[in-house]
Amino acid sequence: MSSTSPSPLHLAVALDGTGWHPASWREPVARPRDLFTASYWADQVAEAERGLLDFVTFEDGLGLQSSHYGELDGRTDQVRGRLDAVLIAARIAPLTSHIGLVPTVVSTHTEPFHISKAIATLDYVSTGRAGVRVQLSARPHEADHFGRRTFEPISLESLRSEAGQERLAEHFDEAADYIEVVRRLWDSWEDDAEIRDVATGRFVDRDKLHYIDFEGRHFSVKGPSITPRPPQGQPVVSSLAHQTIPYRLVARATDIGYVTPHDTEEARAIVAEIRAEQEAAGRADEPLHIFGDLVVFLDDDEATAVARRERLDGLAGEPYTSDARIFAGTPAQLADLLQELQSTGLTGFRLRPAVAGHDLPAITQGLVPELQRRDAFRRAYEADTLRGLLGLARPANRYAAAAAAATA
Amino acid sequence: MSKPLKQIHLAAHFPGVNNTTVWSDPAAGSHIEFSSFAHFAKTAERAKFDFLFLAEGLRLREQGGKIYDLDVVGRPDTFTILAALAAVTEHLGLTGTINSTFNEPYEVARQFASLDHLSDGRAAWNVVTSWDAFTGENFRRGGFLPQDERYSRAKEFLATTNELFDSWHGDEILADQSTGTFLRDAKAGAFVHQGQHFDIHGQFNVPRSPQGRPVIFQAGDSDEGREFAASSADAIFSRYSTLDQGQAFYTDVKSRLAKYGRRSDQLLILPAATFVLGDTDAEAEDLAKEVRRQQVSGATAIKHLEFVWNRDLSSYDPDGPLPDIDPDVSDNHISKGRAQVRMYRDPLATAREWRELAAANKWSIRDLVIETGNRQAFIGSPSTVAKTINDFVQADASDGFILVPHITPSGLDPFADKVVPLLQEQGVFRTEYEGPTLRDHLGLTHPDEVRDERAAS
Numbered sequence: 001m002s003s004t005s006p007s008p009l010h011l012a013v014a015l016d017g018t019g020w021h022p023a024s025w026r027e028p029v030a031r032p033r034d035l036f037t038a039s040y041w042a043d044q045v046a047e048a049e050r051g052l053l054d055f056v057t058f059e060d061g062l063g064l065q066s067s068h069y070g071e072l073d074g075r076t077d078q079v080r081g082r083l084d085a086v087l088i089a090a091r092i093a094p095l096t097s098h099i100g101l102v103p104t105v106v107s108t109h110t111e112p113f114h115i116s117k118a119i120a121t122l123d124y125v126s127t128g129r130a131g132v133r134v135q136l137s138a139r140p141h142e143a144d145h146f147g148r149r150t151f152e153p154i155s156l157e158s159l160r161s162e163a164g165q166e167r168l169a170e171h172f173d174e175a176a177d178y179i180e181v182v183r184r185l186w187d188s189w190e191d192d193a194e195i196r197d198v199a200t201g202r203f204v205d206r207d208k209l210h211y212i213d214f215e216g217r218h219f220s221v222k223g224p225s226i227t228p229r230p231p232q233g234q235p236v237v238s239s240l241a242h243q244t245i246p247y248r249l250v251a252r253a254t255d256i257g258y259v260t261p262h263d264t265e266e267a268r269a270i271v272a273e274i275r276a277e278q279e280a281a282g283r284a285d286e287p288l289h290i291f292g293d294l295v296v297f298l299d300d301d302e303a304t305a306v307a308r309r310e311r312l313d314g315l316a317g318e319p320y321t322s323d324a325r326i327f328a329g330t331p332a333q334l335a336d337l338l339q340e341l342q343s344t345g346l347t348g349f350r351l352r353p354a355v356a357g358h359d360l361p362a363i364t365q366g367l368v369p370e371l372q373r374r375d376a377f378r379r380a381y382e383a384d385t386l387r388g389l390l391g392l393a394r395p396a397n398r399y400a401a402a403a404a405a406a407t408a
Numbered sequence: 409m410s411k412p413l414k415q416i417h418l419a420a421h422f423p424g425v426n427n428t429t430v431w432s433d434p435a436a437g438s439h440i441e442f443s444s445f446a447h448f449a450k451t452a453e454r455a456k457f458d459f460l461f462l463a464e465g466l467r468l469r470e471q472g473g474k475i476y477d478l479d480v481v482g483r484p485d486t487f488t489i490l491a492a493l494a495a496v497t498e499h500l501g502l503t504g505t506i507n508s509t510f511n512e513p514y515e516v517a518r519q520f521a522s523l524d525h526l527s528d529g530r531a532a533w534n535v536v537t538s539w540d541a542f543t544g545e546n547f548r549r550g551g552f553l554p555q556d557e558r559y560s561r562a563k564e565f566l567a568t569t570n571e572l573f574d575s576w577h578g579d580e581i582l583a584d585q586s587t588g589t590f591l592r593d594a595k596a597g598a599f600v601h602q603g604q605h606f607d608i609h610g611q612f613n614v615p616r617s618p619q620g621r622p623v624i625f626q627a628g629d630s631d632e633g634r635e636f637a638a639s640s641a642d643a644i645f646s647r648y649s650t651l652d653q654g655q656a657f658y659t660d661v662k663s664r665l666a667k668y669g670r671r672s673d674q675l676l677i678l679p680a681a682t683f684v685l686g687d688t689d690a691e692a693e694d695l696a697k698e699v700r701r702q703q704v705s706g707a708t709a710i711k712h713l714e715f716v717w718n719r720d721l722s723s724y725d726p727d728g729p730l731p732d733i734d735p736d737v738s739d740n741h742i743s744k745g746r747a748q749v750r751m752y753r754d755p756l757a758t759a760r761e762w763r764e765l766a767a768a769n770k771w772s773i774r775d776l777v778i779e780t781g782n783r784q785a786f787i788g789s790p791s792t793v794a795k796t797i798n799d800f801v802q803a804d805a806s807d808g809f810i811l812v813p814h815i816t817p818s819g820l821d822p823f824a825d826k827v828v829p830l831l832q833e834q835g836v837f838r839t840e841y842e843g844p845t846l847r848d849h850l851g852l853t854h855p856d857e858v859r860d861e862r863a864a865s
Contacts, residue, residue, distance in 0.1 A: 025583065025590060032583040032590065036615055038494065038526045062514065064597065064613045072611065076591040081581070081615045084522035090491035091526040094442070110515060113466070113546045114485070121485040125442045125492035145514040147608040189482070198432045201707040204482075206475040209468065222545035224468060224475075228440055228482045315588065 010348025016059035017079040019356040023315040025079050029357030038091050045092045051364025054389045055100025060085035063142040070154040093126035100386030102131035107178040109146045116185035123230035128385035131236030136175045172245050177216040179253040184212035188224035190400045210399040232387050233394045251277030256289040260324040271345035291348040297328035298362035331366035416801045416837050417808030420452040421461040423816040425480045430702045430814045439480050444817035449493045455824035458849040459501025467543040469745040487519045494527035501846030503532035508565040510547045517572035520622045521614040529618030529845030534625035537562035542744045559632045564605045575599045576616040620855035638664035643676040649785035654805030681785035681809040689788045696787045709774040718742050726774040794830035
């Protein structure tokens with residue numbers, strides 16, 4: 001594949017509270033008291049849509065936020081509490097027209113049947129702009145909120161041990177089953193199942209409704225869905241990954257993986273690993289986006305951005321660390337970095353604004369025009385669906401294809 | 409002294425997946441596109457209705473081992489559609505059915521609390537319970553619940569979600585940017601629940617929503633269901649839309665409130681009601697008859713007869729006489745995923761009675777199903793329907809109605825345009841919303857005030 005101009009990159013923004021820096025809520029632009037209102041989220045997504053971004057993701061979780069992975073931290077100096085991400089996305093959908101809406105869902109304690117129809121419905125209310133970011137929770141205190149399973153204590157360090165890897169593999173196997181069920185349910189209605197045949201009195205052609213008959217280690221689901229196949233056929237599935245086991249899930253089951261390389265070398269290695277897993281999973285021909293995640297502090301000059309980061313670290317009482325690379329600089333410097341990383345095979349980026357009220361508009365009004373000047377980003381929305389924006393075709397229905405093959 | 413006029417409460421039920429909904433009518437639109445829901449909700453809000461109501465079903469119905477294909481099939485996810493409707497309405501309450509058997513309290517509580525925040529206080533929950541293994545096949549937990557435990561689980565489920573809603577009091581978020589204190593209390597949302605069905609603890613992660621708790625609806629009709637409503641619900645979605653049955657139900661349920669320390673205005677009785685309007689009463693009657701024939705095609709008549717006979721009757725002619733063979737009274741029912749088939753407690757007696765009726769009136773199978781099926785609750789000119797509705801409410805047969813149009817999504821429009829103005833003229837229905845929340849529309853007290861009242865007494 002060759003081209004004289006650089007291939008356009010895809011841009012998403014990850015929305016989380018007042019921003020990703022834990023002291024972001026203390027900035028005058030932050031609006032921390034509005035976090036539990038629809039208008040706060042409507043304003044954020046409207047800004048992202050003005051910037052022609054591909055989509056926004058909404059963070060979520062089945063417990064209070066914490067600065068420790070495996071347990072609550074009892075802190076009162078950071079944002080705590082949040083609204084259900086699928087419902088925020090649905091609430092915003094009728095107010096927007098082009099941007100993709102990708103809420104986080106936790107697969108560990110929820111029902112794939114419910115989530116499948118929720119995301120299908122999000123696809124209906126957004127007329128084809130729904131996606132989902134699947135996240136799992138191994139946190140014991142979140143399992144206690146459901147009382148159906150008990151998880152051993154966990155920390156990010158403990159996951160690196162052999163036992164930790166086994167446990168991780170088990171959680172990710174469950175997530176893979178979950179995505180499989182969600183996807184089968186989306187296909188459990190063929191597109192033309194609704195016939196409204198007045199002559200015979202039949203509303204649907206039941207031969208075009210399919211039991212999914214999934215049986216796995218953690219759950220069995222019969223189907224079909226109660227919700228007809230959504231406008232995109234298959235809404236976009238995405239997942240964040242930091243190591244081999246999650247890379248494998250990305251490669252086997254998703255349309256977009258979010259990864260966290262800290263330099264081009266690491267980016268190249270991650271892309272190679274995911275592409276190899278993709279091939280091993282027999283999906284080499286299918287499009288799979290790999291997005292780099294970055295936390296961004298954006299200002300008109302680098303010193304201001306760096307100073308802002310330091311000031312926020314001071315307010316937080318400690319330097320901010322992240323799984324993702326933290327960038328502080330100008331829109332032009334960020335554009336340079338994104339293009340450099342893109343050369344390793346990343347197809348897009350999910351930017352995490354350090355301060356939503358500051359860095360989101362800096363992305364849409366600073367970075368986006370800079371990328372447009374370089375012919376590296378769209379100047380208008382070129383499609384009405386999220387799959388369309390991401391260059392993903394509307395997929396054939398697995399059951400319709402099977403039925404056609406059987407009769408051929 | 410004459411009784412002051414009661415104010416009527418009105419709600420709109422989005423047409424559902426049963427044969428009330430006439431999908432074959434040329435005016436019938438999509439039952440799944442968002443534009444249909446938006447149209448319906450905007451009509452209800454234009455008419456100053458209290459709320460929109462959305463039902464739920466978690467498995468496609470089957471009959472004779474096959475997916476039932478004669479009615480509308482397919483519906484959206486309740487929470488997702490209600491959250492989207494919050495964006496296109498400002499005042500309308502948003503009531504959804506959510507099953508307490510195939511969900512967990514923590515998740516449902518955060519969804520309702522989120523919906524209440526995102527709608528500025530308009531969320532309501534119709535708590536239903538189920539036990540069937542048939543529906544359970546779609547879920548992790550399966551269909552394990554013994555039938556006699558369904559209310560005990562539903563009650564504990566609701567009590568547990570209330571504990572979660574109440575785990576935040578409303579004053580925890582300080583968000584003081586100068587001092588850096590976001591939360592006033594590190595233990596915000598802390599809860600412990602240990603019971604027969606749920607043993608959970610931790611911290612709830614959605615701060616208190618505008619209504620404190622969603623408004624609670626209950627729809628069960630059994631003695632246990634009525635008791636559950638009297639102890640825990642704000643409103644009952646009942647099925648009695650005739651005057652004498654309505655009054656009996658109303659008196660029975662309201663009389664159960666005192667033992668829970670509740671006043672009679674703390675539980676509203678809102679029956680579901682269908683309607684057909686015409687320019688004149690005679691025209692409406694003709695139209696209603698026609699609608700009933702549309703609702704019961706020959707194929708539908710055979711399927712409905714199978715509810716009672718519990719046998720494959722597909723070889724029978726719907727325009728011919730009733731079957732001579734008797735119903736199969738075995739436990740394994742031909743129809744799955746449907747509540748109303750259990751209404752026929754004695755199928756043999758019902759079959760006998762129906763054969764006699766059909767013979768006496770020279771009814772075919774289809775005639776019989778039409779005639780024994782539900783007549784529309786309100787049939788007439790707009791003034792007749794307005795008067796009938798008002799008379800029902802003033803006679804304490806209900807506190808209002810949940811209207812079920814038979815056409816999606818425009819079936820509510822004529823009611824909004826022609827009947828509501830007449831009720832407003834009579835001073836029995838609001839001309840403007842009095843407050844922002846669904847509790848305001850229903851005249852229900854905020855849970856914080858209820859708690860304060862109980863503490864003071």
